[in-house]
Amino acid sequence: MWKSDYAQAENLRSNLRGVEGDVTSNISSAVEAMNQIRELYESMKELECEEMKAFLDAKKKRSTVNLINKKKDELLSEKKEISKLCDDLDNHNYLEGESRFQTHSRSYLRIDEDRYVDARATDTKDKQAIFKVSIERRNPVRLGLKAANGRYVKAQRRGGVLGLGIGGRAAFELTSECQGWETYTLFFRNAASICLKTEHKTWMSADQEGNLTQVKNCDTWETFRCVDFKLRRAALIETIEKKIQKFRNAGSKDSDEKITFGKQASISKWDT
Incomplete structure (x- = not known):
C-alpha cells in the first residue's frame, strides 16, 4: 500500500515535471513570440515615424513651394501694375x-x-x-x-x-x-x-x-x-517710385534673380 502510494506519487511528480517542462517551454515560446512581436512593433514604429517624417517634410516642401509661387505671382502682378503706371506716364494719361x-x-x-x-x-x-x-x-x-x-x-x-x-x-x-x-x-x-x-x-x-x-x-x-x-503727374511719379522700391525690396528677400523692367520710363523730368 505504501509502495503503491509512493509509486503513484512519483508518477504524478513525473507528470508534473513533464507538465512543468511543457509550461516552461510554452512560456519560453510565448516570451520569444512576444519579443518578436515587440521587435516587429518597434520596426513598424520606426517605419511609421520615417514615413510620417517623410510626409511632413513633403508637406512642408509643398507649403514652401506654394508660398514661393504665391510670392512670385504677387511680384509678377506688382510688376505688371508698375509697367502699366509707367505706360500711363509715357502716354501722359495724368493729363x-x-x-x-x-x-x-x-x-x-x-x-x-x-x-x-x-x-x-x-x-x-x-x-x-x-x-x-x-x-x-x-x-x-x-x-x-x-x-x-x-x-x-x-x-x-x-x-x-x-x-x-x-x-x-x-x-x-x-x-x-x-x-x-x-x-x-x-x-x-x-x-x-x-x-x-x-x-x-x-x-x-x-x-x-x-x-x-x-x-x-x-x-x-x-x-x-x-x-x-x-x-497729378507728381502723384503718379511718387506712386511709381514707391512701388519700384517695394518691388526691389521684396525681390531681394525672396529671390536671387536680378529684377529688371522691360521698359524704363523717364520720370525725372517734365516731358516736353
Missing part, C-alpha cells in the same frame, strides 16, 4: 481729369451763359471754371475740354472777342460733340505752364480784360498755368 486753367493775369477760364468761354473767373472752386480734360489724339497730344455743363470748348474758325468778333461770334463757344475744332494741341512751357493750339493753327489767348481770343503767335498771353497737371 486727364478735372483741371483749371489760369491766365497770365491770374484769372481762370470759365463758361459764360452756358454758351461761351471767357477768362473772367477768380475763384478756383467755381464749378464754371472746372474743365474735364480728355486725350482725344496722341502724337502729338490733342486735348478735349469738357465744361461743367457737359459741352465741349470749340474754337470758331473766325475767332474774335465776344461782341467784337465777326458776326458777333465768340472766339470760343460750347458744343455737344468733341471733334476737330474741339481739340487742342498741347505744348508745355515748363512744369505747370502750357499753350493750346487750335485746329485752325491759331493759339488760345486771354487778355487783361478776361477776353478769350485766337492769335497767330504764341507768347506770354497765350500761356496758361495748370497746376492740376503738375500735381
Whole structure:
C-alpha cells in the first residue's frame, strides 16, 4: 500500500515535471513570440515615424513651394501694375481729369451763359471754371475740354472777342460733340505752364480784360498755368517710385534673380 502510494506519487511528480517542462517551454515560446512581436512593433514604429517624417517634410516642401509661387505671382502682378503706371506716364494719361486753367493775369477760364468761354473767373472752386480734360489724339497730344455743363470748348474758325468778333461770334463757344475744332494741341512751357493750339493753327489767348481770343503767335498771353497737371503727374511719379522700391525690396528677400523692367520710363523730368 505504501509502495503503491509512493509509486503513484512519483508518477504524478513525473507528470508534473513533464507538465512543468511543457509550461516552461510554452512560456519560453510565448516570451520569444512576444519579443518578436515587440521587435516587429518597434520596426513598424520606426517605419511609421520615417514615413510620417517623410510626409511632413513633403508637406512642408509643398507649403514652401506654394508660398514661393504665391510670392512670385504677387511680384509678377506688382510688376505688371508698375509697367502699366509707367505706360500711363509715357502716354501722359495724368493729363486727364478735372483741371483749371489760369491766365497770365491770374484769372481762370470759365463758361459764360452756358454758351461761351471767357477768362473772367477768380475763384478756383467755381464749378464754371472746372474743365474735364480728355486725350482725344496722341502724337502729338490733342486735348478735349469738357465744361461743367457737359459741352465741349470749340474754337470758331473766325475767332474774335465776344461782341467784337465777326458776326458777333465768340472766339470760343460750347458744343455737344468733341471733334476737330474741339481739340487742342498741347505744348508745355515748363512744369505747370502750357499753350493750346487750335485746329485752325491759331493759339488760345486771354487778355487783361478776361477776353478769350485766337492769335497767330504764341507768347506770354497765350500761356496758361495748370497746376492740376503738375500735381497729378507728381502723384503718379511718387506712386511709381514707391512701388519700384517695394518691388526691389521684396525681390531681394525672396529671390536671387536680378529684377529688371522691360521698359524704363523717364520720370525725372517734365516731358516736353
